[in-house]
Every structure is written in structure tokens, then in C-alpha cells.
Amino acid sequence: MATAIEFNNISKQYRLGLVSTRTLSADLSRWWAMNVRHQEDPYLKIGSVNDRATSADSEFVWALRNIDFKVEQGDVIGIIGKNGAGKSTLLKLLSKVTAPTTGTIKARGRIASLLEVGTGFHPEMTGRENIYLNGAILGMTKSEITRKLDEIVDFAGVERYIDTPTKRYSSGMTVRLGFAIAAHLDPEILVVDEVLAVGDAEFQKKAIGKMQEVSQGEGRTVLFVSHNMGSVRNLCKNGIVLKDGMIDYVGTANDAVDFYMQMDAYDEVVSREITPQYRKPDMLLNVEFLSVAFEKGKNSFASEEPIDFTIEVKGNKDVDSFRINTTVYGMDDIPIGGVSNTTFFSIKRGEVKRLRFSLLQHHLAYGTYKVAFSVGSGNYTSGQKDYDIIRDVLTFKIVSAFVDETAGTSISQWKSSWGKIMIPSETVII
Numbered sequence: 001m002a003t004a005i006e007f008n009n010i011s012k013q014y015r016l017g018l019v020s021t022r023t024l025s026a027d028l029s030r031w032w033a034m035n036v037r038h039q040e041d042p043y044l045k046i047g048s049v050n051d052r053a054t055s056a057d058s059e060f061v062w063a064l065r066n067i068d069f070k071v072e073q074g075d076v077i078g079i080i081g082k083n084g085a086g087k088s089t090l091l092k093l094l095s096k097v098t099a100p101t102t103g104t105i106k107a108r109g110r111i112a113s114l115l116e117v118g119t120g121f122h123p124e125m126t127g128r129e130n131i132y133l134n135g136a137i138l139g140m141t142k143s144e145i146t147r148k149l150d151e152i153v154d155f156a157g158v159e160r161y162i163d164t165p166t167k168r169y170s171s172g173m174t175v176r177l178g179f180a181i182a183a184h185l186d187p188e189i190l191v192v193d194e195v196l197a198v199g200d201a202e203f204q205k206k207a208i209g210k211m212q213e214v215s216q217g218e219g220r221t222v223l224f225v226s227h228n229m230g231s232v233r234n235l236c237k238n239g240i241v242l243k244d245g246m247i248d249y250v251g252t253a254n255d256a257v258d259f260y261m262q263m264d265a266y267d268e269v270v271s272r273e274i275t276p277q278y279r280k281p282d283m284l285l286n287v288e289f290l291s292v293a294f295e296k297g298k299n300s301f302a303s304e305e306p307i308d309f310t311i312e313v314k315g316n317k318d319v320d321s322f323r324i325n326t327t328v329y330g331m332d333d334i335p336i337g338g339v340s341n342t343t344f345f346s347i348k349r350g351e352v353k354r355l356r357f358s359l360l361q362h363h364l365a366y367g368t369y370k371v372a373f374s375v376g377s378g379n380y381t382s383g384q385k386d387y388d389i390i391r392d393v394l395t396f397k398i399v400s401a402f403v404d405e406t407a408g409t410s411i412s413q414w415k416s417s418w419g420k421i422m423i424p425s426e427t428v429i430i
Contacts, residue, residue: 002072002073002108003070003071003072003073003106003108004071004072004073004074004075004107004108004109004188004189004221005070005071005094005105005106005107005108005189005221005223006070006071006105006106006107007067007068007069007070007090007103007105008068008103008104008105008106009066009067009068009102009103009104010064010066010067010068010090010093010100010102010103010104010105011062011064011065011066011067011100011101011102011103012062012063012064012086012089012093012098012100012101012245013041013060013061013062013063013101014060014061014063015060034099040101040102041101041102062245063086063089063245064086064089064090064093064100064245064246065245065246066246066247067090067103067246067247068247069240069247069250071221071223072221073108073188073219073221074215074216074219074220074221075215075221075222075237075238076211076212076215076221076222076224076235076236076237076238077221077222077223077224077236077237077238077239077240078224078225078226078232078235078236078238078239078240078253078256078257079091079223079224079225079239079240079242080225080226080227080229080232080239080240080241080242080256080257080260081241081242081243081248081260082243082263085242085243085244085245086242086244086245086246087193087225087242088115088193088194088225089245090242091113091115091191091193091223091225092115093105094107094111094113094189094191094223095111095113095115095191097113097115107189108188109187109188109189109221110138110139110186110187110188110189111187111188111189111190111191112138112181112182112183112185112187112189112190112191113182113191113193114175114178114179114182114190114191114192114193115191115193120133120134120137120178121133121134121166121174121177121178122166123165123166123167124165124167125165125166126162126163126164126165126166127153127156127158127161127162127163127164127166127169127177128149128153128162128163130166130177130181131145131149131152131153131177131181132145134178134181134182134185135148135181135185138185138187140185140186144185144186145185148184148185148186151184152177152180152181152184152185153180155180155183155184155206155210156173156176156177156179156180157176157203158173158176158177161173172200172203176203179192179207179210183207183210183211183214187220188220188221189220189221189222189223190211190214190220190221190222190223191222191223192211192222192223192224192225193225194225194226194227204231208231208234208235211224211235212235222235222236224236229257229260229261229332230332232253232256232257233253233254233257235253236253237252237253238250238251238252238253238256239251239252239253239254239255239256239257240256241256241259241260241263243263248263257332258367261330261331261332261368262331262368268299269299269394269395270293270294270297270298270299270394271291271292271293271294272291272292272293272393272394273290273291274288274289274290274291274292274390274393278390278391278392278393279388279389279390280388280389280390280391283386283387283388283389284385284386284387284388285316285387285388286315286316286317286319286322286387287313287314287315287316287317287319287322287347287375287376287387287388288313288314288316288375288387288388289311289312289313289373289375289388289390290312290313290314290352291310291311291312292309292310292311292312292373292390292393292394293309293310293311294307294308294309294310294394294396295308295309295310295356296308299394299395299396299397300396300397300398300399301396301397301398301399302398302399303362303363303364303365303366303398303422304361304363306358306359306360306361307358307359307362307396308356308357308358308359309326309356309357309358309371310354310355310356310357311324311354311355311356311357311373312352312353312354312355313347313352313353313355313375313388314347314350314351314352314353315347315348315349315350315351315352315353316349316350317349318347318348318349319346319347319377319387320346321344321345321346321377322344322345322346322347322375322376322377322387323341323342323343323344323345323375323376323377323378324341324355324357324373324374324375325338325339325340325341325373325374325375325376325384326338326339326357326359326371326372326373326374327371327372327374328359328362328364328369328370328371329369329370329371329372330367330369330420331367331368331369331370331395336364336369336420336421337362337421339359341357357373361424362421363421363422363423363424364398364420364421364422365398365418365419365420365421365422366398366399367397367398367420368395368396368397368398369395369396369397369398369420370392370393370394370395370396371393371394371395371396372389372390372391372392372393373389373390373393374386374388374389374390375387375388376388
């Protein structure tokens with residue numbers, strides 16, 4: 001299959017706090033070298049890694065560094081990573097919004113980019129006029145745009161407002177129209193950067209279906225940036241994980257999402273003092289959490305091994321009946337399962353109680369998880385009143401399929417498509 005996009009040693013450097021070289025002669029020299037002689041930036045300096053969590057030790061920073069990969073025609077690539085990893089910068093380089101500091105990008109075909117809500121829209125022009133404007137920018141003739149006009153308006157769902165200036169559109173209406181234009185005007189390469197998060201659930205489903213249609217049915221190439229891991233899994237065939245401006249992982253979309261979810265997610269902390277950052281705000285706090293810890297002093301378990309927690313709570317009022325509940329989450333923040341406890345306790349004002357809370361026969365699959373707890377009165381049948389809720393308190397790993405003290409049998413890989421719970425089963429001859 002033909003290569004649609006090729007990134008060759010792409011790097012992008014920015015100067016922190018400043019634009020240009022500070023002098024007109026140096027700016028002209030840079031422009032001449034890069035745009036006429038096609039040489040590297042003569043004022044290129046050694047910069048620091050783009051880690052936004054650390055203080056700068058250089059006035060230059062690499063937003064992207066040594067990016068090399070190819071995208072085949074008809075492929076749908078999901079580009080994922082933390083904020084500041086370089087995802088949007090990569091798409092801006094491909095869309096020629098800005099130029100790379102080093103390296104070259106080869107793209108075969110017309111590129112339609114949707115990088116921000118309302119990209120390329122003139123607020124004083126109507127939706128109809130903006131369709132023609134964007135089509136012209138993409139190189140379409142007026143007759144080609146006219147032929148697609150009804151389909152674009154219908155897909156965007158803004159027919160009632162199509163002759164209204166787009167400055168009066170909501171952000172959702174704007175992104176609907178912008179995506180409809182980009183997807184319907186026959187681009188060979190469609191570039192989408194996290195704009196679908198603005199649309200409602202119905203439009204997101206429609207947009208993902210359209211991207212699947214243009215990639216699978218029409219053989220177009222799609223580069224998709226999103227923090228919605230479900231959308232990446234459903235839409236993309238392959239994925240790239242960026243970290244600090246560099247490629248950290250390349251593989252299938254499912255594997256890339258799994259890799260991203262494990263990045264910096266697991267720590268060796270086995271106990272946690274509860275501070276406001278872990279507590280849901282505006283709780284009653286009749287009973288509050290003081291600390292949570294793994295009782296065995298470890299946070300790696302087998303799938304059939306009980307997970308025991310030691311929990312300290314304090315009574316701020318006299319409470320006759322309270323219970324502890326928990327929810328286990330995957331690293332994508334999707335709930336896996338939980339416990340609504342039927343064991344109740346009492347506590348006096350100022351009293352501190354130490355409790356053991358156990359997850360029994362959970363059968364969780366190989367992977368990393370995080371846990372949240374709540375303390376309150378009642379239960380799911382009688383109505384619950386939560387006094388305190390703590391989230392993202394501790395993480396733990398399931399490292400083997402079952403406990404075998406002698407053989408140490410384990411599963412080294414568990415595919416996300418198999419699910420997060422290993423369901424017990426039995427097969428007999430009948």
C-alpha cells in the first residue's frame with residue numbers, strides 16, 4: 001500500500017518567552033537560510049526536553065524531537081499523550097501552520113485540518129459562505145462545493161442557521177459545521193485534533209462513523225488526536241504515544257492505549273494519608289477518612305488473591321451506623337466493579353477507628369487499577385448518604401492469573417479486548 005505521510009527526523013524548537021531572534025537582520029538571515037536555501041535554522045540552539053512539570057534550564061525547548069514514522073494510505077492513526085506531549089504541534093507541522101526546525105514531511109494528497117473549533121471561519125460570514133471559503137482554501141472548485149453543500153449542511157445539523165453569521169453560532173454548532181466541511185470536501189488526508197469533545201454524544205457518534213467511512217470505504221487517511229481512549233480504540237487501527245515531544249510507543253491502537261494508561265500510573269506507594277487533593281469537595285464529613293493502606297505492605301496481587309486494606313476513619317459527629325464502600329477503576333477511569341458493604345459500624349465524635357476492608361474473589365485480569373472509597377450511611381437498597389469520598393487514592397497491579405506458591409505460574413500478557421475481569425467458569429461433559 002502507498003505511503004500517504006512520511007515524517008523524516010522532524011523536530012520543532014521554540015524559544016521560551018520570546019519570538020524571533022530579536023534583530024531584523026538575524027530574522028532575515030534565518031528566513032533566507034530556511035526558505036530559500038532550504039537549510040537548517042542557523043540560529044538553532046541546544047534546548048531542553050519538553051517536560052512541562054519541571055523548571056526550565058534553557059531558554060530553548062524541544063516541542064518535538066526526532067520524530068520518524070510513516071502512515072500508509074487508508075490508515076487511521078490515533079496520536080495520544082499527556083497535555084504538552086507535542087500532539088497538536090505535530091498536526092500543525094503536517095498542516096503547514098508552522099514549519100519544522102529540522103527534518104522534512106512528505107504528504108501525498110490534499111490535507112483537510114480541523115485543529116481548533118472554527119478553524120478558518122470568518123465570524124462575519126454566514127455558515128453557507130464559510131463552506132465555500134473553506135472549500136476554496138482546500139482547492140475545491142465552486143461547482144464541487146455546491147454539489148456537496150446539501151450533504152454538509154445535513155450532516156452538521158445547522159440547516160436553520162446556515163445563512164446566519166457564524167459569530168452567533170455556539171461552539172458546538174461551529175465544530176459541527178467545521179467537521180462536516182473537512183470530512184465531506186474529499187480530502188485525501190483528514191487531520192482532527194480533539195475538537196469532537198465539544199460536540200454532543202449524538203454528533204460524536206456520527207463524526208466517528210464518518211471518519212470510519214472515509215478511511216475504510218474511501219481509502220482516505222485520518223490522523224486523530226484525542227484524550228477519549230474509547231474513541232481511539234473504536235476508530236483507529238494503529239496508535240502513537242508521545243511523551244515530552246518524543247515517540248514513546250508505536251503499535252496497534254489497543255496496545256498504544258494500554259501503554260499510555262500505564263505511563264506513570266503505577267507507583268510503589270502502599271499507604272496514603274488522606275489530604276484534600278484526594279477528597280471529593282463539599283462532603284458532610286460526619287465520618288472522614290484519615291488513611292488507607294495495603295495491609296500486606298505490597299500492591300501487587302494475583303487474580304485470586306484477596307486484596308486487604310487497612311482504613312482509618314474519624315468521627316466528627318456521633319454516628320450510629322456507617323459502612324465502607326469501594327469502586328475499582330481501570331486506568332482509563334472506567335469503573336470495573338465495586339462493593340456495597342452490608343457490614344455497619346458506629347463511631348463517637350472524636351473517635352478514630354481502624355478497619356480491615358477486603359476484596360475477595362475479584363478475579364481481576366492482568367493489569368493496573370486504582371481504587372476509590374466512600375464512607376456513609378445506608379446502602380444501595382435503603383438509600384445512601386455519603387459522608388466522605390476519596391478518589392485515586394492507591395494503585396495496584398494484578399500480576400498473575402492465580403496463586404501457585406510453588407510454581408509461580410503467571411500470565412505475562414492480557415489483552416484489553418478480553419475485559420478487565422477473569423470470570424470463573426466450568427465445562428463438563430453432559
